[in-house]
Amino acid sequence: MTLQSDRAGQADQTGQGGPARLAAEGAQGGRCEPGARQGSGRGADRIAALVREVDPGAGWAVGGVDGPDAVVEPGGRAIAPDVAGLAGVLAVWPVIGMLVDAGELALHTPLTAYGAADGLPAGITAHHLLTHGSGVSPALVGLAERLCGSPLAGFAADRIWGPLGMTRTGPDADGTLRAPAADLGRFLSHLLAPTGGGPVSRAWTAQSLRIRTGELLPARGLLWHPSAHGSWSHGEGPALWVSPRAQRWAALLPTTPSAPLRTAFREAAFT
Template sequence: MTLQSDRAGQAEHSEPTAPTAFPAPPALPVPPSTQLPAGAHGPAGDAGRIRAVVRDIDPEAAWAVGGPDGPDGPDGPDGPDRVAERAGTEPPVPVPVPAPDGVLDVGGLAAVLALWPVIGILVDAGELSLHTPLTAYGAGGGLPAGTTAHHLLTHGAGPSPARALVGLAERLCGSPLAGFAADRVWGPLGMTRTGFAADGTLHAPVADLARFLSHLLAPADEPVSRAWTAESLRIRTGELVPARGLLWYPAPHGAWSHGEGPAVWVSPRRQRWAALVPTVPSGPLRTAFREAAFA
């Protein structure tokens, strides 16, 4: 797929499309460079401490923590250690989405796993300026005059901003968001089991979350550029409260977070990331896990 720079030939409809009923992306082979390494390579004590915290509150929760080189402490039904053990003895087998074995409902992370990187690709390509009104791109129908992508990215993760941003992204990409994200983001990162189900819910295993988050801290500049990550992980709302970045929120210990049920954190300063997919959303688990991972 290529970006469409000639907007004159785009569809006349200006209403954004809802991020639902996206087809699952086709299964792709996992590039060797993105396969998870065999065995944990971080502090074993940290992994044991985090495992104890999670099991005390939600024993069936899936989670992983790590850095730019990958995960160092997994757990859950499809934790990266288990995937790595399999990868060391046999080629990983792509599993259709949705799948019962370790592929989880991560719908609360759709904005940061699909929309955010695609918007970044558009910005890097010069196809989108965050401070240009959406009407200049033939999008933003029904929104207040002068609304920009920057407004929506810092407004929060509600359904209205998400629908508007999906509509904008699909207009500029010239294709559905699901297909573009699969081709330009998930495929290159080896996230072969990540995709939207027929009902529009995003599914992914923890191993794919680990691949995505590790990339945000790694020196590689594609598919998500370091410039876009740096611009997103800083306060973009001035003195307004709550402070926000671009679909990311500042969290304790120098981390940035996204998600209230399934949740991810990344800290460029500490070169550390964490992912948590609980069986039931829990504020106490979220706080305890974050503290164990970053404090």
């Protein structure tokens, strides 16, 4: 999935290096993001050793409600990694949540009521699309943009990423969404925040991180899938996990998608 926005490159003009640029301290060698807590707390050293052995160029972050325990940016990259596979939860999901919270969208109302059901089966709803297992439907993106009245990436930048301090998250020139590990940590920390303020409401997170498919298998939430240790996940390459029960989150940015690394990283992060 790609996100187009006329905001691409604006940060370059302000001297911040653009949303796709990594800060110099994290762009080489997989060094830890300044300000992130480091050390053996919550198994950070063990996770670092695991990732180094399997994929030394990967980026990752782990933390909890108070923020990161450790953040390691991908090594040897001049720009932030491609996180297009996470665009569903970084852009579409929070924007849909805002629309639901504002009463502008009802998940079980057919999309025909919003003029956004072209080419879809009769009676299809946003709930159907959010619990579908094959990725984010273009119809869901179109629905969000229709109700927001603006391109999704621009709206997400103004209403989601900016308020959360995700200043290096955004689409590059060809529309591919890019983000550093530190920004993913800011997003996930917000999902566990104990207060009700911020762009993603606690009510929307609670609605999404529960089984929404009844007895059907595989079980799914709203763009999030149940995972081990009470966590919920999204992504098969770049991947995110969040566990309200454990008050814990994790993000992995591999150089090459690897199911064994993803499983081992999740186990190390949540046990």
